[in-house]
Amino acid sequence: MEAAAGQxxxxxxxxxxxxxxxxxxxxxxxxxxxxxxxxxxxxxMKKSPAEIDPEQNPDLAxxxxxxxxxxxxxxxxxxxxxxxxxxxFKEKNYKKAVISYTEGLKKKCSDQDLNAVLYTNRAAAQxxxxxxxxxxSDVIAARKLKPNLLKAIIRGALCHLELKNFPEAMAWCxxxxxxxxxxxxxxxxxxxxxxxxRAEQRDIRKAKLKEKKEQSQKEILxxxxxxxxxxxxLEASKEExxxxxxxxxxxxxxxxxxxxxxxxxxxxxxxxxxWPVLFLYPEYGQTxxxxxxxxxxxxxxxxxxxxxxxxxxxxxRKYHPSNLELYFEDEAREEMYQLNTENTLLQVLQHQxxxxxxxxxxxxxxxxxxxxxxxxxxGKKVHRLK
Amino acid sequence: xxxxxxxxxxxxxxxxTPRRRDAxxxxxxxxxxxxTGRRLQASCPSMDEVQARELLGFLHLDTRxxxxxxxxxxxxxxxxxxxxxxxxxxxxxxxxxxxxxxxxRSLAVVKDSYHSLINxxxxxxxxxxxxxxxxxxxxxxxxxxxxxxxxxxTLLSNLSREEGTCRQVFQAVQEEGLGLAWVVEAFCTEGYNxxxxxxxxxxxLSNLTQLPETREFLLDRxxxxxxxxxxxxxxxxxxxxxxGVIGTLRNCCFEYKYHEWLLGAEVDLxxxxxxxxxxxxxxxxxxxERLPVDLQYLPQDKQRExxxxxxxxxxxxVMLLTATKAGxxxxxxxxxxxxxxxxxxxETEPDVQAACEKLIQVLIGDEPEPxxxxxxxxxxxxxxxxxxQHLDREEERQQGQQETQSKGPGAQMGSSGLxx
Numbered sequence: 001m002e003a004a005a006g007q008x009x010x011x012x013x014x015x016x017x018x019x020x021x022x023x024x025x026x027x028x029x030x031x032x033x034x035x036x037x038x039x040x041x042x043x044x045m046k047k048s049p050a051e052i053d054p055e056q057n058p059d060l061a062x063x064x065x066x067x068x069x070x071x072x073x074x075x076x077x078x079x080x081x082x083x084x085x086x087x088x089f090k091e092k093n094y095k096k097a098v099i100s101y102t103e104g105l106k107k108k109c110s111d112q113d114l115n116a117v118l119y120t121n122r123a124a125a126q127x128x129x130x131x132x133x134x135x136x137s138d139v140i141a142a143r144k145l146k147p148n149l150l151k152a153i154i155r156g157a158l159c160h161l162e163l164k165n166f167p168e169a170m171a172w173c174x175x176x177x178x179x180x181x182x183x184x185x186x187x188x189x190x191x192x193x194x195x196x197x198r199a200e201q202r203d204i205r206k207a208k209l210k211e212k213k214e215q216s217q218k219e220i221l222x223x224x225x226x227x228x229x230x231x232x233x234l235e236a237s238k239e240e241x242x243x244x245x246x247x248x249x250x251x252x253x254x255x256x257x258x259x260x261x262x263x264x265x266x267x268x269x270x271x272x273x274x275w276p277v278l279f280l281y282p283e284y285g286q287t288x289x290x291x292x293x294x295x296x297x298x299x300x301x302x303x304x305x306x307x308x309x310x311x312x313x314x315x316x317r318k319y320h321p322s323n324l325e326l327y328f329e330d331e332a333r334e335e336m337y338q339l340n341t342e343n344t345l346l347q348v349l350q351h352q353x354x355x356x357x358x359x360x361x362x363x364x365x366x367x368x369x370x371x372x373x374x375x376x377x378x379g380k381k382v383h384r385l386k
Numbered sequence: 387x388x389x390x391x392x393x394x395x396x397x398x399x400x401x402x403t404p405r406r407r408d409a410x411x412x413x414x415x416x417x418x419x420x421x422t423g424r425r426l427q428a429s430c431p432s433m434d435e436v437q438a439r440e441l442l443g444f445l446h447l448d449t450r451x452x453x454x455x456x457x458x459x460x461x462x463x464x465x466x467x468x469x470x471x472x473x474x475x476x477x478x479x480x481x482x483x484x485x486x487x488x489x490x491r492s493l494a495v496v497k498d499s500y501h502s503l504i505n506x507x508x509x510x511x512x513x514x515x516x517x518x519x520x521x522x523x524x525x526x527x528x529x530x531x532x533x534x535x536x537x538x539x540t541l542l543s544n545l546s547r548e549e550g551t552c553r554q555v556f557q558a559v560q561e562e563g564l565g566l567a568w569v570v571e572a573f574c575t576e577g578y579n580x581x582x583x584x585x586x587x588x589x590x591l592s593n594l595t596q597l598p599e600t601r602e603f604l605l606d607r608x609x610x611x612x613x614x615x616x617x618x619x620x621x622x623x624x625x626x627x628x629x630g631v632i633g634t635l636r637n638c639c640f641e642y643k644y645h646e647w648l649l650g651a652e653v654d655l656x657x658x659x660x661x662x663x664x665x666x667x668x669x670x671x672x673x674x675e676r677l678p679v680d681l682q683y684l685p686q687d688k689q690r691e692x693x694x695x696x697x698x699x700x701x702x703x704v705m706l707l708t709a710t711k712a713g714x715x716x717x718x719x720x721x722x723x724x725x726x727x728x729x730x731x732x733e734t735e736p737d738v739q740a741a742c743e744k745l746i747q748v749l750i751g752d753e754p755e756p757x758x759x760x761x762x763x764x765x766x767x768x769x770x771x772x773x774x775q776h777l778d779r780e781e782e783r784q785q786g787q788q789e790t791q792s793k794g795p796g797a798q799m800g801s802s803g804l805x806x
Contacts, residue, residue, distance in 0.1 A: 173610070174574075174610070174614065177609070177610055178571065181567060181609045181610075182608045182609055184608070186610070187608070187609065187610045190610055190613070191610075191613070191651065191652050191653075194613070194654075195651065195654070198657075198679050198680050199679050201679075201680075202679040202680070202682050202683060205682070205683040205684065205685060206682065206683040208683075208685070209683050209685070209686075212686075
């Protein structure tokens with residue numbers, strides 16, 4: 001018997017092998033596109049398609065309807081979605097988990113405990129996606145259904161911690177500890193939130209103190225400027241209380257183009273002002289910048305140092321200290337004033353038509369009797385030294 | 387209106403037991419002497435048995451309201467002075483009658499009854515009778531809608547002053563099913579009772595922590611209890627509450643086994659003790675960074691704790707934290723010296739100054755010899771103990787005299803219930 005059966009089997013196999021040599025197996029994969037076809041079989045699918053079309057994927061649609069049978073109660077369906085979400089959650093596929101829990105909630109089932117769990121679990125998934133606000137609103141929804149759901153409270157505390165709402169984080173922890181006074185996560189989170197809150201308060205105090213100090217220094221500086229009768233050029237408004245704004249502006253955009261150092265006028269320990277000063281050489285389009293020009297220094301002292309050697313751009317070799325003339329411009333009246341290089345900076349700044357613009361006194365340097373100078377002043381009113 | 391309580395005693399480092407908050411006297415009320423002619427011969431506190439029986443006859447729930455009101459008003463008057471208190475404290479029948487009238491329909495009667503009981507509870511002799519009512523009193527204390535919860539709270543705080551009664555109060559707290567956790571909860575919940583501020587929960591907690599078992603609960607590492615009390619060391623609205631919490635913390639500091647935990651990141655007690663002692667002084671950046679964050683960059687209008695007794699308790703608590711080697715190390719590391727140094731310069735009260743100096747000695751002094759490292763466990767020879775106790779009594783006596791001179795009976799406020 002056995003031998004006969006074996007023979008019959010062998011014969012069947014032989015005929016099958018013969019057949020396979022000549023004709024193709026009807027349900028076989030196509031050698032070119034087997035990978036795509038493979039993916040369409042539910043068991044081997046790497047990803048489930050977002051939309052299941054029963055025409056294209058009859059097997060999957062079948063399975064789908066077994067799991068999410070529309071005939072089943074909303075509670076059962078919601079529960080299935082919860083389990084599906086939990087599976088995704090375990091795989092750390094939080095986006096998918098959120099979708100599953102959302103589907104579960106859409107069933108609007110009457111089991112409020114289940115809904116609370118769906119909200120809490122969705123909150124956890126959102127939390128891991130970094131969507132702390134969404135997580136928080138889910139947790140709040142969960143607690144509306146079940147106020148004492150400890151997992152929701154813990155999640156809420158963690159959300160507040162991430163959102164830097166430290167007092168709220170602590171309050172949530174304390175609420176949770178009323179339910180379970182020894183819940184470790186809550187004790188730890190409260191301590192963490194407390195520590196961060198106190199550090200934040202320190203930072204706020206520090207910033208306030210700094211601001212206050214800067215403000216008072218600014219006021220002292222302004223008073224020193226005012227006391228010397230130095231006038232600040234204010235673009236926007238000339239009202240008295242706008243002066244501090246003017247100064248703020250002065251410190252902000254004072255020296256942006258020429259100096260990256262952000263230098264500004266300051267009072268030194270002896271109560272003297274030191275100004276950043278800009279010299280312009282219009283003939284060559286050059287400039288020199290002195291970051292701290294002591295108010296009692298004379299212009300000639302700086303000129304002597306600056307032009308001890310001729311600058312490289314002075315192709316005609318004429319910028320000798322003794323050849324140079326200094327001017328400032330009265331912008332409002334479009335007039336030029338020549339200044340005495342023997343004068344100190346303070347003396348010049350106190351000139352009745354001198355206005356400090358953008359926090360940086362600026363002066364023009366020209367070569368005496370040069371053709372450029374004549375050209376430059378052509379048609380302008382120039383107040384020359386007598 | 388309640389007279390501010392008597393003040394905490396000084397604690398020497400050799401003390402091995404925590405003190406209750408107030409060592410002398412209790413929260414007493416006294417009537418204002420003048421302008422209350424409606425009272426029944428309140429000026430004469432002596433009473434014979436016949437008069438007493440007659441008065442007791444009025445102290446029933448079904449007495450005519452006006453007579454009952456006069457009777458309780460008269461009793462309150464009696465409890466305002468020592469003779470009257472001594473007289474009534476020995477009469478359980480009066481105490482029971484007053485307890486009964488705390489359930490009266492007339493609010494004035496209830497108030498007078500409570501205030502009389504508060505005054506009488508200063509005498510330990512009354513405790514046996516009053517302790518029988520503990521379950522009812524505790525229930526009322528923690529009832530968020532009870533209008534006289536503040537009075538109950540003061541009464542319980544007076545009762546818990548004495549160790550024996552304190553134990554009974556604690557037992558009742560535990561047996562009422564809600565436990566100490568609920569007392570802490572009520573304490574930490576702003577607006578727990580809309581009709582009562584419950585500031586006296588502070589002194590109550592402080593008194594309760596004279597018991598090791600309450601300290602164990604507050605210091606349970608697996609819970610979050612003592613941590614929640616910490617912000618109240620800067621509670622501005624009430625010195626009673628603030629002092630109570632600081633007394634509680636000081637009592638907890640006797641548990642040196644918890645010092646490292648208390649000083650560590652989980653509780654971080656030290657800044658909460660130092661912050662009320664810190665003023666607006668600015669420190670150089672490097673020194674500032676050594677301070678705990680809570681003490682850094684304090685505003686220029688920062689004020690120190692106003693009550694010298696509370697300042698002293700704070701210093702004593704810090705002192706206790708330096709009892710062990712590890713604790714000392716941690717306290718020293720956190721810039722305590724800077725804060726205490728500045729306080730010392732500012733301080734004008736001699737005994738607080740002395741407390742500063744004691745602490746500074748520990749902070750800048752050398753480490754003690756082997757065997758003396760834990761100051762709370764050092765054995766003190768009997769003769770030294772006796773001498774120190776004598777000095778303590780002497781100091782108390784002097785302080786007591788100063789107290790009478792500075793405050794005197796004139797500072798006692800009348801009870802508003804009486805003038806009605």
